[in-house]
Amino acid sequence: MTPLADKIRPTTLDEIVGQPHLLAPGKPLRRILERGQVTNMIFYGPSGVGKTTLARIIASNSNMTLYKLNGTSASVGDIKEIIAQTGTLAGCNGILLYLDEIQYLNKKQQQSLLEYIENGSLTLIASTTENPYFAVFNAIISRSTVFEFKPVTAKELEPAVERAFRLMGQELGADCQPEDGVVSYIASGCGGDVRKAVNTVELSVLASETRDGVMPVTLETVQQLTQRSNMRYDRDGDQHYDLLSALQKSIRGSDENAALHYTARLLEVGDLLSLVRRILVIAAEDVGLAYPQAMPIVKACVDAALQLGLPEARIPIAEAVILLATAPKSNSAYLAIDAAAADLQRGTTCEIPRQLQNKHFDGADAKVRGQHYLYPHDYPNHWVKQQYLPDELKDRVYYQFGQNKQEQAARAYKELIQKK
Template sequence: MERPLADRLRPESMEDIIGQKHILGKGKILNRIIESKFIPNMIFYGPPGVGKTTVANIIAEMTHKRFHRLNATTDSTKDIKEILSELNTFMGYEGILLYIDEIHHFPKRTQQILLEYMENGQITLIGSTTENPYFYVFKAILSRATVIEFKPLSNEEIIEGLLKVCHKLKKEENGLFVDFEKEALEIISNSSEGDLRKALNSLELIIKTTPSNKDKIIITGDLAKEFAQKNFSYDRDGDKHYDILSAFQKSIRGSDAEASILYLAMLIKAGDLTSIIRRLLVIASEDIGLAYPQAISIVKACTDSALQLGFPEAQIPLAQAVLLLATAPKSNSAVKAIGEALMDIDKTNIGEIPLHLKDGHYKGAEKLGRMQGYKYPHDYPHNYINQQYMPDNIKDKIYYNYGENKFEQSIKNYWKNIKK
């Protein structure tokens, strides 16, 4: 059976690897590790198709260790134990280099088996994962390993990878000449979402299903559109979910309407209505707050409409809510006020509630001094009378500081005039 193109023409040296200059460039962390030939335990973290397995294979070739490769989605604790049982039988090897693909799929107990052998140096572990290792990899392993993050490839790097593979195909015995229209390269690279393997799979599918003319294939834009279909990847429990939501809120907070709409579109593509609504309601109070108090009412109406409509029509009131929040004046005075108060409750002895504020609606309350001397504000001009409401221990504490926006400043001036 013929191996897939992406595997068959996998780079064999670090110089052939596309992208990852931030770790493989001269003087960068992985480049320095490889040049030193001291290979520590490492966790390769990043999306699929960006070179994690390729780099591990090349490192294995450079060491004097016995190389074993496991995949946590298909292998088990038994497979690890079989490898460990052979430790003393390897003549001429300086221990084991164990590469575990998708290590986050191994349960905690399976990961723990490796600890002793990592500690004494009998095993050098390179684990790869598409999930954030700080959430999914056992902490004791993380403390013994260096986490190295791989990035998605740029469109330019994807195109470079496609052209390199086509050059290799041409050099093979009975080689095939593959040429591209410029539009075709752009379409394939755009649809790959930074995943070179995905781009090469599209290339292979086109080559296998397109008749050649004298061992020559020209990949047109139309061919690329037909085969290189873009699928928006999204995992509601994974990093991408939280990264998009984080960017979504930060863009609205930063009053960038264009970025806010883009991240909303990503969430809509994922069909994640619940997360969108929850985040919009939080933003209305957390980031807009008292600068535009009506915002939360409008957002609630928009999100209720979205729930009743469902997708695809829900995208319209959601876009309305996002643009309203992104372009609204901002204030976090409410967040800061409640945060300070909660902190005092946790860390400060706030003391007793003043007696005149305590409940006095029961027999015997008067004997206990409850509600004595309380002044009813509505009996006074402007419905205000100066009296102590804070406990004695923190009676001068200020939690709420008026925001520098039109609404809050108008309220500040109103009370300044009343209270003087």
């Protein structure tokens, strides 16, 4: 049985759902396609947003011989078999290779295409759900144009969901009547994935009862079928790092509600380890010396969460996230250690001052004999002026006191003991 998602697949550019930044009238990709110019392209974006559909439309409107491969199953032999058609009667108008999931091809497999892409005997349209600048061989990218596809908005999806209900009703010979709220629920709950939305429609209809030629589809039925199935997440992909990035930036921006949203999404997919590691980093990097107590508190929350496990772990994690989001912020320590490291990366590795070295005898050629270390505890306020940085860096300042109560108090204390 052909899935509904394939039956409803668009056949023209105007039928494609979403991607107005690429396919709206006047947009560059739309103009290229309307002129019949098929060039090497890489379509990048999440699943179910129209990459394969657009590639099929391009192929059907070209005069080239179309071949299709999937990176999950294609071999070097498959690629060579297609390449062998270049220069033959079958490839006289050019060969268009649609390569889905190119990220699964290894470097050697991707390299085997280069010569033919270069001389124009083969035109490549590839799609990938992973960032092509990490997943695709650089030489392929340099010979192609990358177009990024975005998740489809709920508003853009609703007409496709309604059309899917109508088509299912026609196939089953019944009047499909989704209850109020069903269409919007499916459209907003599929994570921007058109295929997932259409598949949800198909399942909802098949799970509904027909009465006197009418098939009501209830919201309760849809909710039962979609429970925990609409979360878009790949632990090794862009979505994983995007969620962690959004969490950290929300906490850094002191938005506790956004931080809780991204925390809930990570907990919902069970990614507790990535979450606890990131909030420990945030405590040090973004809250830092403005509230040093944040680190031991967050560490205690993390330890409790790991001991409890999910679902109870969500409670101490939420406490840690709220604490970090509402705490004063300072990145002074982060900037200071990076500034010190920058000197080392420039090759500035200097001799440790003699007074700081471990006690040992001076060589016969030493200009100054003896360590001459001044023990700070022997002086008032436990401080004495003394050079600690190497000679070449003696005036270097890495740490700047942050403009917050904690660090300004430390600054005032330092100034006080040095003045006395």
